[in-house]
Amino acid sequence: MSEAPQSAGAKAAASEDPLATAARWQDEGRRVALATVVATWGSSPRPVGSQLAVDEAGQMVGSVSGGCIEGAVVHETKAVMESGAPKLLEYGVTNEQAWEVGLACGGTVRVFVEALE
Secondary structure, rough: OOOOOOHHHHHHHHHHHHHHHHHOOOOHOOEEEEEEEEEEEOHHHHHOOOOOEEOOOEEEEEEOOOOOOOOHHHHHHHHHHHOOOEEEEEEEEHHHHHHHOOOOOOEEEEEEEEOOO
């Protein structure tokens, strides 16, 4: 079975280093937040240490979930960029929101979100 073809932009974004991209975006004057998987339990789509960089326009590089909670995390990064206050997010099967955002894999994931200064 072959994978669906990806656009050149999607391939580039998937292969970019979130930290290097975040630093570049900061150098360009953009506000940036970084989301990092800090803990997992059970089945989790991405391992501890996985990162997602998001700029103020919503551009993203990296992944904290392979897609299942990305939208919710991006929403939180925007709030963190506005307030400057970091957040520790948790999604899991016992959390009703996990089903809403698509984390039905049977595990729990904790994601730390911080604005980069």
